[in-house]
Amino acid sequence: MTGNRRGDASKATLLAAGRAAFSQQRYEEVSIVDLARSIGVAAGSISYHFGGKRGFYLAVVEEAAQEFWSELLQMRGPALERLTRGVEKFLDRAEREPRAFEALIADVADAEVRAIREQHRQQVAHALAVEITGTDSTAVLRAAISGSLSFIEGIVLHWMHTGEISREQVRELILANFFSTVLAAVRADPDIELAQRVLDAVMSDSQILSLFVGAELATRSTGNLE
CATH class of the missing domain: 1.10.10 (Arc Repressor Mutant, subunit A)
Structure with a gap:
């Protein structure tokens, strides 16, 4: 022992x-x-x-991914607060461990690293879908979330490489994209029903609420014109 x-x-x-x-x-x-x-x-x-070195590297990548995604999945509190904290954690990791972050997030040629990434990415995508609807997601919502995660990864890598925009701007772009993605999915698939916690988050933020209400009014106007 x-x-x-x-x-x-x-x-x-x-x-x-x-x-x-x-x-x-x-x-x-x-x-x-x-x-x-x-x-x-x-x-x-x-x-x-x-x-050997290769196995060691993969073990390090797996541990880092497991630790990070587990932190996100275990967060508690109001939906909007958790989403914002999750984005902040994502940006923290990018700043603190840039090489490891890039190896895990970037579209690298390493098939084993990609497999680790996809395993944890799918877990987070599923958790987000359940968070949004309270039940299993639809194909439209799964596709939308996958696209939003790709956007998040891409813009963070762009920020890391260029420094053209601030961290605060990156965070706001990520949040705006995510809510716009959810809205687009709901409009594309009438079978998607938002969970109460998501509706509460929308109602608690005037900017998000205006986004949803504005889109709903536009949809109704289009329908009336037809």
Whole structure:
């Protein structure tokens, strides 16, 4: 038992060091020998626990993804507040761990990293759909949410690479896009019924409410003209 606990502790220490290294450097820039030496363990420990540098890197990416998405899914409170905090956490991660964030979010050629990304992305997409409707989502809503997540990933990467707009502007664009996406999905699919918590969020924010009311009035006007 003592040996197992030591092994688990060593593995956790390695993963923490890997998070720090891969968060600031590209995969090819990270030296396993230097990393092991920096925390006072043998380089062979990485091969023992992870099968080598490649397995170690994938374990680091998986742990980072699991930790981040779990934080989002476990948040509690009013819907709009949770959405805003979730966006802030997303931006925090992009600033704090830029290399790891980009490796997980960008459309990379690495099939194994993409598989990790898609697994967690689908979990979040499903959770958002249930949050919006209170039940299983429709195909239209699933497609809309997937598109919104792609927008979020894309604009955050653009912000990271160019710095052309502020963090606050990125956050507002993400929130506006998400609500516009939900609105478009509802208009495209009459079978989508918004959950009460979403209606409460809409009613609590005058800008969001005007967006929904304005779209509804426009739809009615179009219908009357026909």
